[in-house]
Amino acid sequence: MAKYTTIEIVQENPKSSVFKLYLNRPRHSNALSREFFTEFPNALSSLDNNPNVAVIVLSGKGKHFCSGIDLKTLASISADFQSPSDRGRSGEKSRREIKFMQKAITAIEKCRKPVIAAVQGACIGGGVDIISACDMRFCTEDAFFSVKEVDLAITADLGSLQRLPAIVGYGNAMELALTARTFSGSEAKVLGLVSKVFGSKPDMDEGVGAIADGIAAKSPLAVIGTKAVLVRSRDMSLSQGLDYVATWNSSMLLSDDLKEVAAASLQNRKPSFSKL
Template sequence: MAEQEEWEGLRVEGPDGNSGVAWLSLHRPTRFNALDAVLFHSLPLAIAKLDGNPDVRVIVLTGSGAHFCAGIDLSTFAQIAGGGGGGGRRNQTKKKEKKLRRDVKELQSSFTAFEECRKPVIAAIHGACIGGGIDMITACDLRYCTKDASFSVKEVDLAITADLGTLQRLPRLIGHGNTMELALTGRKFTGSEAKSMGLVQDVYDSKAEMLAAVETLAKQIASKSPLAVVGTKAVLLKSRDLTVAQGLEYVALWNAAMLISQDLKTAIQAQNHKQSKPFFSKL
């Protein structure tokens, strides 16, 4: 039986047996998994715990209830906009600006935790994925959705600029022009359109079908050498922000430190003996 743990606004399950797959679910179904201050606080803590668990090799991110994520809860907007201290009007404005910058940086770090997690994170999206939900999934490593999923970079309709990662990460997934159009209009787009643009890897008819397919994929990744999987994610993310020459230098340094491992010997032996499922050590 898979281990289950409750965080406020989150549910963590797994890994079950030797699968290596853990499930992290946004769990505010009555609020359509809107992101409040507590959830922003819980997310990086839960991810850090999963990252540190040697039995976890892949994390699947899902949403409970009818929708994946309705964006940032209005209560969180109110908390960010409030406060600022006393003093004159100019002094008060400066204090509010400093507080807002600190608050935004803290919220950004909650989603950056997905990238900083050594293990791959796969987002499985159904229903609505709006605003902050886009910020979150673009920080994940792979994304899949149902055909009834809908997406919206909604911040422009709230008179703000998306500031938790969408404008930085989405162009690298779907291109500058597509991002510009979606961010300026705030329009809703479908799962099939998300796939055609490259935001998601595949679209499924139902949530059950999607979760089954994602679980199969996650188990396939989890069966690989943890060192190789961690290295592949780290090098791809690092190379995203480097020139080709710099990326080649980085991977050379990485493999110089990591290549001589028991996993390499195990993989070679498995190939030589035509062994279908080699057993790799935990991180």
């Protein structure tokens, strides 16, 4: 398994198809360095293409999930954009850098396998960008969130402004983004940003682990199909979404997984599916 400097992949149970993907800069509250934006999509791609992986749980090492983009990285990127002799070329370079970082976050949605965010402590700025792209989100009681970018004199550009409205509603997303206020895990639950709030990190690890194991036991074709259709349908009309799922199921529905579910039901046992 590849070695990374900003993240870590862990298979805690060798018999499980649930893999942990950790943001791994705990001394920096898992702030996102420039290296992260190269390593993160590469790690997701390796997990996506690993047939032993069914579900990915994304969390942070240490006390916090993610404190946002590292300020040194932000300053370095800003300095790189300075080109007093040619504003046009400076702007074009800036756009390429932003698109490069956006691609790293969008890799979560591109990954066929479900990605579940498990948040403890701070989830600030870029951390919100990351969890907004995840398929499911959970947190601890001590978790706190902020769409922080306006306080840094920038417009959030890695996905929060595009994804949050569909999760928490347009009005709530606008208020959170313009005020940059900090909100709690319990409010995140009320807003719909997270599905459940756990009393402690061990409780969350156990609870999210059970959810991930449950998903991992299901037909992998059905799981990746459900994610693909939901993500694609978000940007489609109802009729386009129905057409897309019809096309998807016309090629995937008649699988060995479907036969296995029927056989397992008749034999009163749990179904067993081939790896994907």
